[in-house]
Amino acid sequence: VHDADALRWTDLAFLPGPAPELLTVDKDGVVHHLRFEDDAVRTLGRFTIEETWDYKDAGLLSVTVDPRFLENGYFYVGLSTSQTRNIIQRHHLDPTDYEATRDSATLVMEVEDPRAPRSWHNIGSIGFTDEGYLWALFGDKVLDAEAQNPHTPLGALVRVIPRGAPEGGYTVPPDNPFAEGLGHPGVYAIGLRSPWKGTYHDGRWWFGDVGLDTYEELNRVDAP
Numbered sequence: 001v002h003d004a005d006a007l008r009w010t011d012l013a014f015l016p017g018p019a020p021e022l023l024t025v026d027k028d029g030v031v032h033h034l035r036f037e038d039d040a041v042r043t044l045g046r047f048t049i050e051e052t053w054d055y056k057d058a059g060l061l062s063v064t065v066d067p068r069f070l071e072n073g074y075f076y077v078g079l080s081t082s083q084t085r086n087i088i089q090r091h092h093l094d095p096t097d098y099e100a101t102r103d104s105a106t107l108v109m110e111v112e113d114p115r116a117p118r119s120w121h122n123i124g125s126i127g128f129t130d131e132g133y134l135w136a137l138f139g140d141k142v143l144d145a146e147a148q149n150p151h152t153p154l155g156a157l158v159r160v161i162p163r164g165a166p167e168g169g170y171t172v173p174p175d176n177p178f179a180e181g182l183g184h185p186g187v188y189a190i191g192l193r194s195p196w197k198g199t200y201h202d203g204r205w206w207f208g209d210v211g212l213d214t215y216e217e218l219n220r221v222d223a224p
Contacts, residue, residue: 019035064134067132111123117142135205150177153187
């Protein structure tokens with residue numbers, strides 16, 4: 001891997017299995033499939049997600065691997081497609097055909113608000129819980145009040161169950177706080193501004209949130 005290839009990488013995910021392989025994504029919309037070989041990393045293949053919108057903070061920003069990857073070959077990416085829209089989409093990795101991997105894109109979730117005034121505060125990290133639920137961090141798209149609105153995924157930690165069906169989409173864990181109404185069913189926790197990088201471990205989330213002018217935040221979420 002040339003140094004220049006890594007300058008705009010935004011996330012990575014290791015693949016399960018006997019070979020030491022991983023996927024990386026870069027801001028411009030390129031997904032790289034890599035393998036460690038001795039003291040080097042070799043590129044096995046790559047493809048570009050053409051609908052990626054990479055202005056300023058936006059772009060192809062996150063990647064995670066399905067817990068059943070060895071059975072289904074699925075991985076997921078989080079990206080911006082416009083100033084107002086961020087999505088999570090699923091791909092099926094075919095290491096013999098990266099064009100087919102690209103073309104397998106299936107929409108899982110989209111979060112959009114046409115009022116978004118900037119390219120800032122987009123999707124952050126994505127991953128899976130111990131139960132196999134897909135989680136994602138979404139910024140408020142500079143619509144500050146929406147972070148306190150449980151009816152939108154803007155400014156929220158989201159937890160859903162991606163459908164494996166060809167049409168994609170998701171269902172909702174029954175213990176989500178708004179699963180039966182009174183809010184967006186996918187929302188798990190609200191009040192975020194621009195959560196960028198985060199992780200899930202031992203039943204809780206840890207993530208950074210971008211402050212305004214003075215300080216940054218480190219957040220821990222234990223429950224809805």
